[in-house]
Amino acid sequence: MSSIHFFEKGKGQPVILIHGFCEISEMWSEFADALSSNFRVICPDLPGCGKSPLTLSQNNLEEVSIQLEDWIEEENIQDPIVIGHSLGGYVTLALLELMGSKLKAIGLFHSTAFADDEEKKGMRDRTVIFLKKHGLDTFVTSFVPPLISEHKRDDFQAEIAVAIAQAKQSTLEGLIAYTKAMRDRKDRLEVLKNFSGPKLMIAGTLDGAVKIDASRKHKLAISDYHELEGVGHLGMIEQKDTCIEILRGFCGRVIE
Template structure:
């Protein structure tokens, strides 16, 4: 089993925060302290990203989910709540659907249960070709800033630079692998609808990666739905206080319902 690098803090009901594409566990460092009094928070690197060891050369999101489910079991937190940013949300759904993990709750932070559209699949191929030709640093440099709403890029400049610095250290093989795994992932709307635990969705009204129109189609399948105004794909930075409050309230509601 690949080694999973992580850090954790807080006490109480376990919450695992899964990063998005090209992101590392350090992305949560400034976000977590405000909610650590409500839960025990685990922040891993995805397999092959950051300091976690790599998967085989060609892998699926289910492969990544199986590794993370084994990691949960190793630490005795199979019933942790899972909140994933973008790609992390896709993997959380795979974990709920096809692994021995039995998450208490699921959360989708600028993510979706839909599979890629035909247009998106074509763009994934273009992304993989770009990474192969130009390498990880050049790709990450062009990729990160546009995820933020235009009006937030100046105020979030330090965060953008940190994401670029850390993301650029990932291997092009892992970035290409996740690009193709996202392209080939299954539609999990049925998984989301059938999941018995509480379900959270946080979306940005100006998200360029997961359009608001698509997010709104999840409203009937989740138990808590929040849309952030003037926000792109990176609400943990663009709307940090609001997002912290939403997640803290969500986790506290789970404790109340236990």
Template sequence: MLSPVKYQEKGKGFPLVFIHGYCESKEMWDDFVGELPDSYHILVPDLPGFGESPLPEGDFTIDDIAELLIEWIDSLNIKECILVGHSLGGYVALSMAKYNPDYIKGLCLFHSSVFPDDETKKETRNKTISFVEKNGVKVFADSFVQQLFYIGNREACSAAIEKTISIVSSASSNALIQYAKAMRDRYDRTDVLKQSGKPFLIIAGDNDIAVSVDKSKEMADISLNSTFVLLNETGHKGMFEKPVETQRAILKFVDSIVY
């Protein structure tokens, strides 16, 4: 049976899977992966419910989404890969690594976290749900996206901001609401860092309002095998704000594992 997960791909070689963030789509990675060498098999899926991938029926968890991505990877006859997960994509990648470790050779947490939402963050998720229910997706996109970029980068990243707003605006309100619930209720994944032994790359922005630098440093400290990269004057969108630095860091990480 064909997987419902839609994706883009390029290159041949060891598989690298790039997983996008909340209310986004595979197009978020277009420019970023376009600059990566074709000596790797780069796969960029739409998470179920975003882009061209259909939304699962009813409520679901991050673990449910991870299972769908593992089924997709398996349908492509991929036995091992490296995951690059941005924000929500990192939560999904961690679940994939926990329950299907044999598929995962390494994992990059790109502005993401192993820690569950604290009470303040849970309340923020609930406010997001209420806001989307009341105002709709377009108003949410207009208010949400720009703040994810460091203020000093917003002018230079204006095209990326507009592209992101357009992508977010095209998502369904049901997808935004169901994923907000799934993120709010997700489990602590520090055990994956502490016990898996997998190599991790942790990329953090010093002005990221979604994942604090302190939490990112804490992750690096508790990992058995991690590399920590801190991006200066960067918010939550290093793929746009610091593309060269993040591409270089990811390729160095990947090369250290594959070769």
């Protein structure tokens, strides 16, 4: 039996929303509420995050995707639309490579099909060192606020506090494992290109984690591309209503 913890709302076409690094399934609660009138929205905690235990000593995205495939089959989730934020997008692509046409459509939310370049890999290595030295609480308190575009941080202080509190529900071992998994992940642009189903991308023009120039290089591989002007890495906070409508419209077109 799968150890993946999740919550779900609604009935109909399954839509799986996968959270990112330093996040848990609860980040999607308002999205699940809004979309549940039309879809069966399912939000898992990735292993080592929230209420899902870290069952592998060294995570890599391939192992995570195998765990998610087992969970999807166990829960009888058929032909899902899978949308992932950041790390969740990397997991979505690994799942796509594993399951192929068993997925109805996919979405990358502030994410990329590219592997880390050498500069980013160095940053991941420094993150591992910081986590081991200073611990989870100190790391997430400094990591989360810059994900919001700088000119909007004062406007979203309450939301940032909630995001920090949710990030602290991860495990130190899980954050270290996922940092290494992100560093070592392979390029999956061809996997994305070769998928014949609908493909969504939401990008922020001020995203410091996934640069807008990199996002724009995906356009030929994406059927439904959206840019959020003046938005950082957390569009679901900075432009929540817009993002909900983008997801609602995309998922609706998938099942037309």
